Amino acid sequence: MMTDDTTGTMPRKSPDKTATARIITLYRILETSRHPLTKKELAERLDCSSESVRRLLHTLDQELGDGVLVTETREQDRVPTHSLRTTRPHPLQGLADVVDLFAQWVDQVAPYLPEQTVEQARSALPQLAITLSDGGPGYGGPTQTAAPRWPMTFRSKGYIDYIPHAQTLKTLRQAITGGQVCVVGYHAAGQDAPRRHRLIPRRIVVQSGTLYLLGDALTEGTLQPEYGMTLSVHRIRTVDLKQEYLRPQAADDGMRDRHFGLKWHAPxxxxxxxxxxxxxxxxxxxxxxxxxxTSHTDGSLTLHVTTTSEEELKAWVRSFGDRARLEDTPLPEQESA
Incomplete structure (x- = not known):
């Protein structure tokens, strides 16, 4: 036994060896360890006896409260080991649907963002998904802190809350990706009850803060597209996926072209x-x-556009009052480019 050479007494413990300091050190050891530890291993790292470790573990378990537990695991005849187990939810637990919704939004806004930004967002999605799957209640990663906010906000004159429609969006995305026929229960504005439509969904588009489903209604009993449909996503009440598939042909759907308005007729x-x-x-x-x-000498201009919704174009022109009008001649002679 080691004694002090001058007094013959036991050496005094340094301040970092006090019970409080040991409890803190013990917590850090258990929190950062990648595998459970025995009392002997803990005693060696704490420079104390196994009995002291037992008391420290008991004290730590009492002090942590209901959120975190010190667990003891014994496998057959092996020496019991100790680890921390949190009963608090993982900071990312339960966000799988939100991540999926985020992926949908990335797809929707991709045409309006710089290509580099879109690639960064898409490359982050797999990493976030892996974090979700590898995390869970026993998450041992760094402390989650609030990310700095970008000093920019968006304002609108009324908006639609799409959180209640997250499952609808998820199902529609599955149908679009897989070319799967579905029956949609759609409650059109002004109608007393929803109507069912059998269709093949093609794409979801965003216009003026509203999500629309573009698709093709199918002839009864066949997979033959009969006419195009445009449905407001927030008015879709049910989506019933069918075991029928119709792969869209990328070359002929024309939905990648951005024209003025939704797709109600040919361009x-x-x-x-x-x-x-x-x-x-x-x-x-x-x-x-x-x-x-076409710019004119008086400061006015003529805008030449392709529209798939002439009624929307007319409504837009009327919103300018006497400052705009639809020209009778589609392509007047240009004065300047």
Whole structure:
């Protein structure tokens, strides 16, 4: 037994060897260990006896409360081991649906974001999914802290809350990805009850803060597309997936082309005259992928766009009052490009 050479007494414990310091050290050891530890291993790391470790484990278990437990595991005749087990939810537990919804939003906004940003978001999704699957109640990673917020917010004049429709979006995404026929219960505005539509969903598009499902209604009893359909996602009440499949042909659906408005009819070319006070507003924005603008000497302009919803285009023109009008001639002679 070691004694102090001058006094012949036991050496005093250094401050970091006090019970409180040991409990803190014990917690850190258990928290960071990748495998359960025996009392002997803990005693060696704490520089104390196995009996002291037993008391420290008991004290730690009492102090941690209901959120974290010190567990003892004994496998057959092996020496019991100790580890920490948290009963609090993992910071990411239960967010699988949110991650899936995030993936859907990335797909929706991809055409409007820089390609590099889209790639960063898509590359982060698998990493986040792995974290979710490898985490769980026993998560031993770093402390989760709130991420710094980007100093930018979005405002709208009324919006639709899509959180209650997350399952609908998930099911529709499955049907679109797999080319699966579904029967949709759709409650159209002004109707007393939902109606059922058998269709093949093609794509979900975003316009003015609203999600729309584009698809093809199918002829009764066949897989033959009969006519195009556009449905507001928030008005879809049920989605019943069928064991019928119709692979869409990427070359002929035309849904990758961004035209003015939703897809209600075949693309049509139109021209809109815009007065000088509203010209910059129109010039700053993209209204269709193939748009062209003719500038006039008085500051006005003529916007040439392709639309798949002429009624929407007319409503948009009317919103400008006397500062805009739909031209009778689709492609007037250009004064300047």
């Amino acid at each position: 049509r070319r139109c021209a809109v005259w815009i007065a000088a006070p509203a010209a910059d507003y129109v010039r700053d924005r993209i209204w269709s992928d193939d748009q062209t603008i």
